[in-house]
Amino acid sequence: MIRPASHALRERPYETxxxxxxxxxxxxxxxxxxxxxxxxxAHALGxxxxxxxxxxxxxxxxDKRDDTAQALRSEVEAWSMVESARxxxxxxxxxxxxxxxxxxxxxQLGLSEAMMPTSVILSPVVPLHGHIELAANVSGLEARxxxxxxxxxxxxxxxxxxxxxxxxxVALVIAIVMALxxxxxxxxxxxxxxxxxxxxxxxxxxxxxxxxxxxxxxxxRGAFLGVLSGVLATTTLLxxxxxxxxxxxxxxxxxxxxxxxxxxxxxPVVLSPALGVLVGRLVAxxxxxxARSKSLPGTRPALVFGRSRFAPAR
Amino acid sequence: xxxxxxxxxxxxxxDGALLDDVSFELExxxxxxxTGESGCGKSVLFxxxxxxxxxxxxxxxxxxxxxxxxxxxxLESLRRRIGACAQKPSLLEDRTVLxxxxxxxxxxxxxxxxxxQVEVVIEALELGALRNMPLEALTESERRVVAIGxxxxxxxxMILIDGGVxxxxxAWKKRARSYLRKLHLEGSTVILFSREAVGPMTGRGVELRxxxxxxxxxxxxxxxxxxxxxxxxx
Numbered sequence: 001m002i003r004p005a006s007h008a009l010r011e012r013p014y015e016t017x018x019x020x021x022x023x024x025x026x027x028x029x030x031x032x033x034x035x036x037x038x039x040x041x042a043h044a045l046g047x048x049x050x051x052x053x054x055x056x057x058x059x060x061x062x063d064k065r066d067d068t069a070q071a072l073r074s075e076v077e078a079w080s081m082v083e084s085a086r087x088x089x090x091x092x093x094x095x096x097x098x099x100x101x102x103x104x105x106x107x108q109l110g111l112s113e114a115m116m117p118t119s120v121i122l123s124p125v126v127p128l129h130g131h132i133e134l135a136a137n138v139s140g141l142e143a144r145x146x147x148x149x150x151x152x153x154x155x156x157x158x159x160x161x162x163x164x165x166x167x168x169x170v171a172l173v174i175a176i177v178m179a180l181x182x183x184x185x186x187x188x189x190x191x192x193x194x195x196x197x198x199x200x201x202x203x204x205x206x207x208x209x210x211x212x213x214x215x216x217x218x219x220x221r222g223a224f225l226g227v228l229s230g231v232l233a234t235t236t237l238l239x240x241x242x243x244x245x246x247x248x249x250x251x252x253x254x255x256x257x258x259x260x261x262x263x264x265x266x267x268p269v270v271l272s273p274a275l276g277v278l279v280g281r282l283v284a285x286x287x288x289x290x291a292r293s294k295s296l297p298g299t300r301p302a303l304v305f306g307r308s309r310f311a312p313a314r
Numbered sequence: 315x316x317x318x319x320x321x322x323x324x325x326x327x328x329d330g331a332l333l334d335d336v337s338f339e340l341e342x343x344x345x346x347x348x349t350g351e352s353g354c355g356k357s358v359l360f361x362x363x364x365x366x367x368x369x370x371x372x373x374x375x376x377x378x379x380x381x382x383x384x385x386x387x388x389l390e391s392l393r394r395r396i397g398a399c400a401q402k403p404s405l406l407e408d409r410t411v412l413x414x415x416x417x418x419x420x421x422x423x424x425x426x427x428x429x430x431q432v433e434v435v436i437e438a439l440e441l442g443a444l445r446n447m448p449l450e451a452l453t454e455s456e457r458r459v460v461a462i463g464x465x466x467x468x469x470x471x472m473i474l475i476d477g478g479v480x481x482x483x484x485a486w487k488k489r490a491r492s493y494l495r496k497l498h499l500e501g502s503t504v505i506l507f508s509r510e511a512v513g514p515m516t517g518r519g520v521e522l523r524x525x526x527x528x529x530x531x532x533x534x535x536x537x538x539x540x541x542x543x544x545x546x547x548x
Contacts, residue, residue, distance in 0.1 A: 002406075002413050002420050200406055200417075206366060207421035208394030210387070296332075296358070298323040300368040302389060 001200060005217035006224060008193045016225070019189050023229035024236070026182035027268040030175035031237045034264050037167035039244045042258035044160040053138040054088075054151040055120040061146060068146050069118050076122055081134040083123045090116035117148065183279050186225060190218050190283045198287070201305045214305055215284035219277050226276025233268035241265050315342040315472060315503045316363060321372035323358055323527075332358045334527040336372070340520070342471070345495075345504045347478075347511035350524035356507040357401055359524070360476040363505065364398035365389060377471065394422045397470035401477040401507075403461030407450045411441060411460050414449060418467050435463045438493040439486075455483045462490050466497055473497060478508025 001007075009016045055076070061068055069087045077085040088096075093116040098106050124134055135152045142150045194201070201214055241261065287305065321336040332355045340346050350356050361367040362374060365381070374381045377392055384392070397418060405414050415435055419428040436442055439459055449457060459482060465473055479490045491512060498504045506512055511521045523530045 002409070002416055199404065203404060203406070203417055204421040205390075206364070206393070206398065207418040208390050208392075208396070209421035209423075210390050213421075213423070296323065296367060297326050298332075298370050299362075300370060302365050302368045304386075 001197065001204070001217045005220040008197065008217075009221060009224065012193075015189065019186065019225055020228045020232065022185055023182050023225065023272065024232035024268075026178035027229065027233035027272060028236045030171045030178055031233060031264055031268060032240050033167060033171035033174060035237060035240055035244060035261060037164045037171055038261045038264060039248055039258060040160055040167065041164035042261065043248050044157040044164060047160075048157045051151075052124070053122045053134065055122075055138065055141055055147055056117045056149045056151070057119065058146055058148040059117055061118075065118050069120060072141075072146070073120050076120060076138075079134070079137065081125050083125045085120055085122050088119045088121055090114070090118060093117070093119065179275065183275060186222065186276065186279045187283050189225075190221055190280055191287070193221065194218055194283060194287055198305070201287075202303070205303050205305045211304060215281060218284040219280035222276030222278070222280025222283075223273045224276070226273035227269075230269040230272030233272065234265060237265045237268065315344070315377060316340040316505075317373075317375040319373040321359075321362065321369055321374065323355075323369060323371070331355075331527045333362075336524075336527070336529050338522055338529055340503065340505070342503055343498075343501050345498050345519040346506070347519065347521045348505060348507045348524060349509060349511050349521055351509065354524040355527040356524055357476055360398070360400070360474055360507045363472075364396055364400075364474050365393050366398075395471040396474065397465035397467065397472070398474040399458075399461045399465040399476065403458065403464075405449045405457060405461060405464075408448055410446050410448055411444045411452070412436075412446060414460055415441075415464055415467050418464060418470075422468065424468060431468050435467045435493075438466075438496070439463050439489050455481070455486050458482055459486045459490055462494075466493060469497060469500060469502060471501075472503040472505070474505045474507070476507045478506040478510075478512055480508050480510070 055072065057065060057069055057072070066087075073085045073087050076082055090113045094106070094111065094113050097111065097116075101109075122134075122138065138150050138152045141147050205214060241264075245258075317339045319337050321333045322331060323333040324330075325332050334355075336355075336359070348356055348359060358367070362369055363376065365376070368374075368381055377395060379388060379392055381389070406417070412432060415432045416428055419425060419431060424431070436445060439462075441460065441463060444452060444456060444460070449460065452460065458477075462475060462479070465475060473494065475494070479487045479494075482490060494504050494506075494512075511519075
């Protein structure tokens with residue numbers, strides 16, 4: 001083209017902006033869903049691996065508290081899926097709470113050693129998320145008089161993991177649908193520009209421009225729109241990722257890491273230009289194929305994009 | 315430069331042929347006036363020689379390349395050596411004269427010295443005053459001169475002008491003819507498709523007369539002053 005490929009986009013700032021926004025939206029919506037699902041899954045997994053089942057003894061046991069705790073420890077330690085069990089005294093529980101929340105906060109809450117229960121903490125043979133039986137056994141202990149509560153994080157975490165898996169599946173389906181919609185939208189925009197400059201394309205072909213050179217502007221426009229929407233989508237996902245990482249750690253108390261979720265953040269900036277180039281190429285190729293089929297009797301068409309004045313009307 | 319053997323193209327709408335067993339040869343650097351009345355097949359021959367159409371019957375060799383067996387990429391590269399102006403030239407109406415003249419150089423990928431090469435044409439055809447005007451603001455005669463100039467920009471090896479310099483205002487006609495003759499002297503093959511022959515400045519020209527799709531020998535073509543540049547096959 002005589003003018004740079006980006007000129008046609010600069011001439012249509014509102015349409016270009018709308019296409020970029022819609023493309024980035026098509027990347028952001030499934031991207032955010034994937035991030036939420038992936039983060040939730042990672043945290044549920046981290047939660048299950050980091051936490052151990054805890055059995056809280058009733059504060060009403062009085063002097064029998066230590067003996068009952070030791071008996072319960074011996075009992076649960078005999079379970080095949082338990083590697084070891086230890087008794088946590090109230091003083092130790094308060095100390096752990098102080099380490100977790102800070103001494104000042106514990107003091108503000110008015111918590112004291114007397115308010116802390118004696119508990120038995122189990123260490124499973126393998127991480128808890130593989131032990132539905134252990135979770136069931138520990139949950140069953142809650143029916144006993146000497147037990148006031150049990151903390152088996154697996155049930156909630158397993159539910160969260162299941163929800164996260166569903167969210168990821170739905171996000172993948174949405175991603176495919178939205179990528180298709182985005183590709184159709186981009187193709188329509190690029191085709192419109194190409195049709196407006198079809199006369200110039202025909203003339204360039206008549207003077208010997210190669211097919212690659214004639215396709216290049218549409219592909220460059222696709223790439224350019226792809227890069228813009230990819231950068232916009234990645235920026236949005238980056239902010240979401242940082243916010244999610246912070247909130248999830250605060251909520252669960254587990255730093256799940258989930259390094260691989262950064263892949264979801266980076267993906268739009270790689271995928272979007274590639275999609276743009278592909279759509280641009282298909283649009284340019286489609287225009288060429290449509291022009292190729294007709295010619296004067298006794299002749300063959302020599303032009304791909306243009307046509308002879310003797311060719312029948314399209 | 316050009317060899318045609320038994321070109322046959324049927325008429326699309328009535329009996330008879332647009333081109334009927336047309337054969338001729340033109341060498342590099344020659345000047346040819348392909349003349350004939352309206353509807354005699356000049357324009358279809360122009361389309362064939364400017365590589366806008368390919369024939370199914372007959373053989374056409376341009377620049378030493380047989381077009382029957384030429385891959386598309388080679389066809390594009392051959393087209394870059396040709397500057398063509400159709401009878402009703404297709405121009406970019408909303409673009410300036412300068413942009414229209416730049417078009418062949420953009421197509422050929424010769425953008426480095428493009429401005430200089432366009433300036434040469436602007437100077438030769440005295441288009442300076444129109445340089446930045448959009449095509450839609452020009453008269454028919456001016457538009458045709460721009461189209462002829464576009465065919466000449468970059469001094470292509472072969473220049474084809476359908477309609478010749480007919481219909482131009484006298485001043486434009488003189489400039490266009492003189493510039494075409496200059497390019498011919500510099501080595502370009504110039505072929506004009508018109509009702510009447512224009513002829514080169516020197517005696518190296520030839521006239522091929524087309525009548526009802528057939529090449530009729532004329533006094534000039536059969537006794538061309540520079541026989542090494544022309545051969546008519548009957």
